[in-house]
Amino acid sequence: MKELADRDQLNAYVRAHQMEDVFPKSLAPYLSLYLFEPGEWICVQGQALEYVYVLVKGKVKVYTNSAEGKTLILSFKTPPEVIGDIEYIEETDIINTVEAVSPVVMIGVHHTRLKQHADEHPPFLRFMLNIIARKFYVKSTSLSFHLMHSVDVRLASYLLSVSSEERKTLSTASLKDAANLIGTSYRHMNRVLQSFSENGWIERKRGSVVVKDREGLYEASGQSIYEK
Amino acid sequence: MKELADRDQLNAYVRAHQMEDVFPKSLAPYLSLYLFEPGEWICVQGQALEYVYVLVKGKVKVYTNSAEGKTLILSFKTPPEVIGDIEYIEETDIINTVEAVSPVVMIGVHHTRLKQHADEHPPFLRFMLNIIARKFYVKSTSLSFHLMHSVDVRLASYLLSVSSEERKTLSTASLKDAANLIGTSYRHMNRVLQSFSENGWIERKRGSVVVKDREGLYEASGQSIYEK
DNA sequence: CGTTGAAAAGGACATATGTCCCAAATAAAA
DNA sequence: TTTTATTTGGGACATATGTCCTTTTCAACG
Numbered sequence: 001m002k003e004l005a006d007r008d009q010l011n012a013y014v015r016a017h018q019m020e021d022v023f024p025k026s027l028a029p030y031l032s033l034y035l036f037e038p039g040e041w042i043c044v045q046g047q048a049l050e051y052v053y054v055l056v057k058g059k060v061k062v063y064t065n066s067a068e069g070k071t072l073i074l075s076f077k078t079p080p081e082v083i084g085d086i087e088y089i090e091e092t093d094i095i096n097t098v099e100a101v102s103p104v105v106m107i108g109v110h111h112t113r114l115k116q117h118a119d120e121h122p123p124f125l126r127f128m129l130n131i132i133a134r135k136f137y138v139k140s141t142s143l144s145f146h147l148m149h150s151v152d153v154r155l156a157s158y159l160l161s162v163s164s165e166e167r168k169t170l171s172t173a174s175l176k177d178a179a180n181l182i183g184t185s186y187r188h189m190n191r192v193l194q195s196f197s198e199n200g201w202i203e204r205k206r207g208s209v210v211v212k213d214r215e216g217l218y219e220a221s222g223q224s225i226y227e228k
Numbered sequence: 229m230k231e232l233a234d235r236d237q238l239n240a241y242v243r244a245h246q247m248e249d250v251f252p253k254s255l256a257p258y259l260s261l262y263l264f265e266p267g268e269w270i271c272v273q274g275q276a277l278e279y280v281y282v283l284v285k286g287k288v289k290v291y292t293n294s295a296e297g298k299t300l301i302l303s304f305k306t307p308p309e310v311i312g313d314i315e316y317i318e319e320t321d322i323i324n325t326v327e328a329v330s331p332v333v334m335i336g337v338h339h340t341r342l343k344q345h346a347d348e349h350p351p352f353l354r355f356m357l358n359i360i361a362r363k364f365y366v367k368s369t370s371l372s373f374h375l376m377h378s379v380d381v382r383l384a385s386y387l388l389s390v391s392s393e394e395r396k397t398l399s400t401a402s403l404k405d406a407a408n409l410i411g412t413s414y415r416h417m418n419r420v421l422q423s424f425s426e427n428g429w430i431e432r433k434r435g436s437v438v439v440k441d442r443e444g445l446y447e448a449s450g451q452s453i454y455e456k
Numbered sequence: 457c458g459t460t461g462a463a464a465a466g467g468a469c470a471t472a473t474g475t476c477c478c479a480a481a482t483a484a485a486a
Numbered sequence: 487t488t489t490t491a492t493t494t495g496g497g498a499c500a501t502a503t504g505t506c507c508t509t510t511t512c513a514a515c516g
Contacts, residue, residue: 066376067450074368086368089361095368125353132357133317136364140302140314140323143371147411148294150472172494183375188473190495206481206494222295378502400464416503418465434464434511 001040004033010107013056017080022127023109023118030113036100042083045097051108052084058104063180064096073181075138076101082131088114089128146183149222154182155192156217157226159202163211172207196220229268232261238335241284245308250355251337251346258341264328270311273325279336280312286332289405292324301409303366304329310359316342317356374411377450382410383420384445385454387430391439400435424448 004010010033014020023031034053036042042053045064056079063073074096077083083098088111118124145154158178162170170178179189197204201216211217232238238261242248251259262281264270270281273292284307291301302324305311311326316339346352373382386406390398398406407417425432429444439445 064372066372068376070376072372072375074372086361086364089357090365095365119354120350122348122350122353125350125357126347128357129317129353129360132360132364133314136314136360136367137318137323139364139367139371143367143374144292144294144300144302146371147300147374148296148298152472185474186494187475187496191473194496204495380502413504414464415466415505419503422466432465 001042002035004035004105006033009033013105013107017054017056019054019080019127021123023124024121027109027113027117030109030117032108034106034108036104036106038100038102038104040100040104042098042100042104042106043094045094047094049084049087049092049094049111052082052088052111052114053106053108055079055081055083056105056107059101060104061099061101061177062096063099071180072183073177075142075181080131082128084111085128085132085135089132145224145226149224151182151184151188152192152195152220153222153224154184154226155189156196156201156220157222157224158182159196159209159211160214160217160221161226163214165214168211170209170211175209229270230263232263232333234261237261241333241335245282245284247282247308247355249351251352252349255337255341255345258337258345260336262334262336264332264334266328266330266332268328268332270326270328270332270334271322273322275322277312277315277320277322277339280310280316280339280342281334281336283307283309283311284333284335287329288332289327289329290324291327291408299408300411301405303370304409308359310356312339313356313360313363317360373452373454377452379410379412379416380420380423380448381450381452382454383412383417384424384429384448385450385452386410387424387437387439388442388445388449389454391442393442396439398437398439403437 010031013033014023036058042060043049055077058078060077060081060083061073062075062077063071065071083106084094086092087094145157149157155178158181159170162174162178175189175193176186179186182189193202193204193209196202196217199213199216199220201211201213201220203210203212238259241261242251264286270288271277283305286306288305288309288311289301290303290305291299293299311334312322314320315322373385377385383406386409387398390402390406403417403421404414407414410417421430421432421437424430424445427441427444427448429439429441429448431438431440
């Protein structure tokens with residue numbers, strides 16, 4: 001983590017996300033801009049909450065590790081998003097580990113300052129409500145989706161959500177993540193990818209996957225797109 | 229649904245849940261008290277949001293119906309809880325169907341009134357934040373739990389959560405719900421119940437289940453209690 | 457008191473998914 | 487280039503779970 005002591009840039013990000021009135025002016029001195037490198041942890045499951053972060057640039061991965069050592073990826077997040085919001089409200093320790101996937105820029109505020117300056121500030125409270133309501137909605141959809149559909153459907157849906165007409169290729173690294181996100185084993189995911197490949201929907205190379213037929217995948221996904 | 233035109237009772241419920249300052253005084257004329265009978269729908273998936281409800285007494289069941297006609301129970305809720313909160317914030321149609329399980333008392337406010345009178349009222353906004361943050365946390369835990377554990381574990385955990393030293397017997401009606409909540413078929417649940425029975429953890433009678441050995445179930449649940 | 461029908465439980469089988477381990481492919485080192 | 491280590495993919499098998507249908511149980515009714 002590196003602090004970017006550049007007030008103008010901070011303000012630019014605030015403006016870019018229409019957050020001008022989210023933070024009261026009195027909080028301004030306590031806002032900082034932080035840069036995280038890919039792979040770096042923004043916060044770790046079980047630790048005490050220090051800073052609440054607003055993700056303004058880049059992509060992070062939220063995951064949890066079970067007692068048995070399995071990793072379950074809960075989501076990938078892109079701006080605008082808040083990290084530490086639930087913990088801030090509930091006053092608990094960090095629930096899930098958050099890791100930078102790309103270079104990530106965050107606005108950070110210490111939770112005590114936030115409480116002091118923003119707890120009576122309706123625009124901030126509404127901002128948080130919107131963020132958390134959306135989070136809940138996404139999570140809720142995701143739960144239903146997992147419980148109602150098999151791995152085939154989830155994987156097809158996932159491939160659609162992370163690819164596009166332009167970006168057709170996925171690397172193996174992201175495939176491993178895919179398995180953990182979908183909640184299946186790498187082994188089984190491979191099996192399903194193979195069947196997709198036999199159907200001509202994707203092309204399997206060593207270390208990557210190329211989406212060939214979005215229509216086919218869409219059929220297989222039951223018309224539902226993952227977490228969108 | 230029956231309206232209870234009894235202002236004192238309404239105020240009593242507000243006090244009982246420490247919600248005295250949640251609603252601004254200007255909103256008071258628009259608050260009503262409603263009674264729902266068991267089995268009655270409080271709101272139905274896909275309909276437009278009219279009232280936002282605060283559950284102050286009784287128990288409701290939240291569920292969703294898939295395109296294929298399956299029912300997935302998302303949760304049971306007891307006071308204090310808000311119904312329609314996410315839809316209110318996100319300005320969307322009703323996401324899930326909510327049904328009274330016991331006789332249920334709700335405080336209802338039309339969403340337009342809420343917006344008019346409470347949108348600048350920090351105590352209300354904070355109340356909502358707390359409710360939704362908790363909701364999210366519960367949902368998040370539930371998702372991880374489902375993805376990480378098999379039906380055995382989930383069922384053991386569920387039985388623990390709905391029984392106690394005093395209430396040891398579960399009816400079949402609630403068992404059917406259990407299967408839908410856990411996300412498995414009734415058939416498979418029966419299979420697992422049978423194995424629990426063979427282990428002496430429960431006693432299976434026609435139409436009901438009696439918890440015999442909470443310790444044993446606790447072992448099977450991997451020490452995790454469902455949605456608690 | 458038998459008859460019939462609904463609700464609940466269970467059998468048989470098919471399928472989905474996980475685990476373990478080996479083989480193929482590639483990269484790294486000698 | 488050969489050898490060795492590492493990563494990736496896949497085979498074989500075990501287990502978990504779903505579907506369909508039959509059996510059992512119990513209760514209402516004639």
